[in-house]
Amino acid sequence: MTVISAIRDGLGRVRRAPALVAGVWLSTLLLALGPAVVLHSQIEAHLGASLMAETATSGVNFDWWNEFLAQASGVGQTFVPAMLGFAAVLDNLDRLADQRPLPPVLAVLVAAQLLLSLFLAGGLLDRLARDRTVGAAAFMSACGVWTGRFLRLALLVGPVYLLLFLHVHHWLFDDVWEWFTRDVTVERQAFGLRLALYGAFTAMVCAVNVVVDYAKIRAVVEDRRSMVGALVAGWRFVVRHPAKTSGLYLLNLMLAALVAAVYFVLAPGASAPVLAFAVGQLYIVLRVIVRLQFLASQTVLFQSKLAHAGYVAKPVPRWPDSPAAEAILRS
Amino acid sequence: MAPRTGSYSIDATLDASTRTLTGREVITWRNPGGKPAYSIRLHLYWNAWRNTDSTWLTQRKLAGLAAEDLERPAADFGWQQVTELRLVNADGTPGADLLPGFRYIQPVDQNAADRSLAAADLPVGIEPGQTLRLAVAWRAQVPRTFARTGAIGDYFFIAHWFPKIGVFEGDGWVARQFFANTEFYADFGSYDVRLTVPRGWVVGATGREVSRTDAGSATVHRYAQDDVHDFAWTTSPDFVEHTQRFEHPTLPPVTMRLLLQPEHAGQEDRHFAATAAALKYYGEWYGAYPYPQITIIDPAWQSGSGGMEYPTLFTAGTRWLAPRGSNEPEAVTIHEAGHQFWYGIVANNEVSAAWMDEGLNTFSDARVQEAAFQPDYYVRRFFGGFIPWQFTDIRLSRATDYNYLDGYRAAARRDAPITPSYLYWPGTHADITYSKTALWLHTLERLVGWDRLRQALATYFQRFRFRHPTPDDFFLTINQETGQDLNWFFEEAYASANVYDYAAERLESVPVSTRGFGDAAPGAAPVFQETRDEARFRTTAVARRIGEGHFPVDVLITFENGEQVREKWDGQARWQPYEYLKPSRAVSLQVDPDRVLLLDVNYTNNSITLHPRAAEAADRWTLTWVVWLQDLLMNYAFFV
Numbered sequence: 001m002t003v004i005s006a007i008r009d010g011l012g013r014v015r016r017a018p019a020l021v022a023g024v025w026l027s028t029l030l031l032a033l034g035p036a037v038v039l040h041s042q043i044e045a046h047l048g049a050s051l052m053a054e055t056a057t058s059g060v061n062f063d064w065w066n067e068f069l070a071q072a073s074g075v076g077q078t079f080v081p082a083m084l085g086f087a088a089v090l091d092n093l094d095r096l097a098d099q100r101p102l103p104p105v106l107a108v109l110v111a112a113q114l115l116l117s118l119f120l121a122g123g124l125l126d127r128l129a130r131d132r133t134v135g136a137a138a139f140m141s142a143c144g145v146w147t148g149r150f151l152r153l154a155l156l157v158g159p160v161y162l163l164l165f166l167h168v169h170h171w172l173f174d175d176v177w178e179w180f181t182r183d184v185t186v187e188r189q190a191f192g193l194r195l196a197l198y199g200a201f202t203a204m205v206c207a208v209n210v211v212v213d214y215a216k217i218r219a220v221v222e223d224r225r226s227m228v229g230a231l232v233a234g235w236r237f238v239v240r241h242p243a244k245t246s247g248l249y250l251l252n253l254m255l256a257a258l259v260a261a262v263y264f265v266l267a268p269g270a271s272a273p274v275l276a277f278a279v280g281q282l283y284i285v286l287r288v289i290v291r292l293q294f295l296a297s298q299t300v301l302f303q304s305k306l307a308h309a310g311y312v313a314k315p316v317p318r319w320p321d322s323p324a325a326e327a328i329l330r331s
Numbered sequence: 332m333a334p335r336t337g338s339y340s341i342d343a344t345l346d347a348s349t350r351t352l353t354g355r356e357v358i359t360w361r362n363p364g365g366k367p368a369y370s371i372r373l374h375l376y377w378n379a380w381r382n383t384d385s386t387w388l389t390q391r392k393l394a395g396l397a398a399e400d401l402e403r404p405a406a407d408f409g410w411q412q413v414t415e416l417r418l419v420n421a422d423g424t425p426g427a428d429l430l431p432g433f434r435y436i437q438p439v440d441q442n443a444a445d446r447s448l449a450a451a452d453l454p455v456g457i458e459p460g461q462t463l464r465l466a467v468a469w470r471a472q473v474p475r476t477f478a479r480t481g482a483i484g485d486y487f488f489i490a491h492w493f494p495k496i497g498v499f500e501g502d503g504w505v506a507r508q509f510f511a512n513t514e515f516y517a518d519f520g521s522y523d524v525r526l527t528v529p530r531g532w533v534v535g536a537t538g539r540e541v542s543r544t545d546a547g548s549a550t551v552h553r554y555a556q557d558d559v560h561d562f563a564w565t566t567s568p569d570f571v572e573h574t575q576r577f578e579h580p581t582l583p584p585v586t587m588r589l590l591l592q593p594e595h596a597g598q599e600d601r602h603f604a605a606t607a608a609a610l611k612y613y614g615e616w617y618g619a620y621p622y623p624q625i626t627i628i629d630p631a632w633q634s635g636s637g638g639m640e641y642p643t644l645f646t647a648g649t650r651w652l653a654p655r656g657s658n659e660p661e662a663v664t665i666h667e668a669g670h671q672f673w674y675g676i677v678a679n680n681e682v683s684a685a686w687m688d689e690g691l692n693t694f695s696d697a698r699v700q701e702a703a704f705q706p707d708y709y710v711r712r713f714f715g716g717f718i719p720w721q722f723t724d725i726r727l728s729r730a731t732d733y734n735y736l737d738g739y740r741a742a743a744r745r746d747a748p749i750t751p752s753y754l755y756w757p758g759t760h761a762d763i764t765y766s767k768t769a770l771w772l773h774t775l776e777r778l779v780g781w782d783r784l785r786q787a788l789a790t791y792f793q794r795f796r797f798r799h800p801t802p803d804d805f806f807l808t809i810n811q812e813t814g815q816d817l818n819w820f821f822e823e824a825y826a827s828a829n830v831y832d833y834a835a836e837r838l839e840s841v842p843v844s845t846r847g848f849g850d851a852a853p854g855a856a857p858v859f860q861e862t863r864d865e866a867r868f869r870t871t872a873v874a875r876r877i878g879e880g881h882f883p884v885d886v887l888i889t890f891e892n893g894e895q896v897r898e899k900w901d902g903q904a905r906w907q908p909y910e911y912l913k914p915s916r917a918v919s920l921q922v923d924p925d926r927v928l929l930l931d932v933n934y935t936n937n938s939i940t941l942h943p944r945a946a947e948a949a950d951r952w953t954l955t956w957v958v959w960l961q962d963l964l965m966n967y968a969f970f971v
Contacts, residue, residue, distance in 0.1 A: 040950070053945045
């Protein structure tokens with residue numbers, strides 16, 4: 001199977017699983033709604049009966065915004081201009097790339113998102129690997145089955161990510177950066193180095209990520225209980241198919257960049273909030289599709305090499321009918 | 332033109348490879364005071380970076396701003412050492428050696444580790460009006476940039492670099508050490524400076540280049556300028572030179588010389604336009620720029636020397652990616668060019684009253700930006716600060732953004748502007764010096780009108796051109812020229828750290844009704860009566876003063892039929908009620924509706940409407956924020 005075929009088949013599998021897309025999108029929306037309610041109440045309380053609300057309703061009232069931020073706490077402190085339009089994408093990428101610390105309230109939300117994603121991961125992979133409808137009960141069952149195992153996998157992989165994001169990042173962007181740029185007087189040169197460092201760091205993160213992805217895929221497809229074994233198996237698969245795994249990952253990354261580029265073009269300004277929300281949700285849906293596409297296309301590639309399309313070792317769980325239903329059937 | 336109190340003839344040689352500077356100078360100083368001077372004061376500013384216990388670094392440490400400075404390698408520190416100090420006789424022969432009596436002094440904090448100010452006794456007193464000639468030789472290590480002076484790579488920006496005589500006022504010297512918060516104070520004079528730098532390197536300096544002579548692998552650049560109070564220069568092999576001429580129907584022409592970093596090619600028009608705008612508007616508003624040239628230095632990246640003013644020369648500051656439609660580099664260029672007027676020509680004491688140049692200049696540059704560089708969109712930089720993103724939804728405004736209301740709001744109570752600048756809390760001195768002053772000047776503009784304020788500032792400019800005005804000189808001139816006694820305002824805005832916060836406390840508008848016992852027939856018991864007039868409304872409005880600051884404000888009540896009632900409130904009491912019986916309901920109450928008082932730290936509470944739209948605004952902004960949060964969460968979810 002070629003990388004292009006994996007991409008195509010992966011997209012097909014995602015397309016045939018609209019409930020997954022809707023579910024993941026809805027989960028992000030629901031997770032965001034809680035703090036959104038808090039922010040809403042803070043904004044409303046600050047504006048009160050003030051006439052400033054008139055201009056804050058019709059466009060950006062930067063003066064009010066700064067005044068709000070000067071007294072805001074918790075969620076309110078995250079209500080910054082960088083959330084407008086495509087700047088939101090840059091701001092969030094920048095937060096990761098430059099390791100800007102998360103305010104406590106965001107750290108809690110991110111932790112919740114990670115746990116939710118961990119819980120859903122098994123169900124999503126199981127569904128995408130089977131490439132057929134399994135029903136909500138089977139999906140939730142798979143989520144339940146794999147949560148514990150993926151939690152163990154996270155305990156194995158977490159330290160690697162921590163090492164990357166805390167120590168390697170610090171080394172690259174503080175020590176190496178300082179060492180190379182200390183006497184640089186041309187901004188363009190420094191930016192070139194910065195790009196190279198971003199590239200190197202991204203490559204390292206992606207290398208870990210691709211191994212972890214295949215570890216999860218192998219765990220689900222081959223019904224592995226040992227997460228150490230799954231991790232080793234994932235590593236082996238990547239090492240034995242370096243061109244295809246990395247090529248596929250790169251193409252998926254390009255797809256993600258394409259989605260961001262589309263949002264860059266379409267993201268409306270602050271004058272049309274409802275439209276901005278609608279376009280924003282469309283963008284989030286596309287991001288969900290891309291994330292599922294990563295999993296689906298990598299599963300397709302794995303199955304094409306070491307299994308077959310739609311193969312999953314663990315059967316879809318079936319629950320016995322209720323006694324009443326059995327009685328009806330018998331009658 | 333100016334009283335030439337302190338003049339300098341300097342020969343200096345830069346060894347770029349070792350970053351050392353050696354120099355000899357002859358200072359010609361006339362005692363402008365009312366008493367004899369029995370000693371001299373010499374500023375040795377670079378000794379502020381000789382050790383980590385200097386007053387300059389101690390102040391930085393105090394505010395938690397010196398962490399990186401304290402860890403610098405030895406080569407990055409700087410120092411100045413006087414190697415010869417003697418009088419020069421009238422016939423030019425060497426006079427008494429003053430070095431034996433040379434000592435470092437610390438008049439403000441008695442910090443023995445500080446060597447930024449020195450004194451030496453004179454064998455005979457210099458009587459008022461008498462002239463002293465002093466020969467000084469020194470050597471120095473050029474630091475990696477501190478306080479906008481120093482070197483990085485092949486870029487040298489050399490400022491406050493020569494032993495400089497203090498200012499003698501009235502009864503004695505007012506020279507102080509070098510502080511982290513403050514800049515400089517010096518007398519006007521003539522400068523004749525010969526700078527020896529590596530051959531082929533471009534030099535920019537105060538004044539005009541008089542001659543250029545090659546000497547082996549070096550070149551001597553001679554610069555001269557009269558009627559200035561400082562001299563700064565820069566050299567680098569990388570500068571690209573551009574010149575343009577500023578011309579104006581009523582102002583004298585000025586040659587603008589720009590030394591640009593090669594990577595900023597294409598931005599020369601922006602630097603020239605901003606400089607020309609400053610020359611034009613400041614010239615029209617206050618008075619003409621008196622020198623025939625001005626030099627704009629585009630500093631090297633990471634040099635830390637951007638945004639600083641020296642006579643006839645200043646450093647701007649831009650970025651490789653600087654989107655048009657946002658005032659970078661225009662804002663800093665206008666500001667530093669503007670300092671030619673407020674600092675360069677009207678030369679207040681920056682050590683004790685920095686607000687007089689920084690504040691006036693911030694106020695003025697904001698006006699220029701508003702007049703000449705609109706729209707100006709907010710920019711935020713991402714990815715190490717390299718990638719700018721321009722928010723075309725956020726247009727910056729003069730009143731709140733250029734005057735830095737946000738900065739002032741956060742630091743409003745930190746210091747009263749009347750405090751000598753060198754005693755300001757180092758962490759927030761800019762919020763008071765720049766922001767608060769600009770805000771109260773803009774408030775004054777809205778209070779008395781631009782025409783009157785402009786006239787007052789023009790008179791102040793003309794009156795104190797080439798002189799050293801004090802705060803009292805400024806306040807007196809403003810009062811005289813506006814024809815108003817504004818001391819009530821200065822005493823609070825300038826002499827205190829009081830915060831202004833006026834608010835709309837309450838607004839109610841209901842049909843007129845009365846309930847109670849009224850008069851009945853004579854001799855009969857009072858009868859309970861209830862009346863209600865649906866055609867008339869009783870409107871109750873209450874304005875409140877929350878902050879300690881007092882200011883007269885208008886109170887505007889608007890009614891549903893479009894009628895408006897504007898009240899004048901002196902703003903003295905803590906609260907002020909108003910009541911109206913009108914055929915229409917009220918819709919809104921505004922305290923200071925024209926926002927005259929820009930020092931009000933909370934303007935959201937200045938109004939009440941009976942048809943609030945806060946929920947609608949909250950809906951709108953929360954929807955936008957949710958997308959940002961989802962995107963953030965999706966980024967992290969990628970790793971699971």
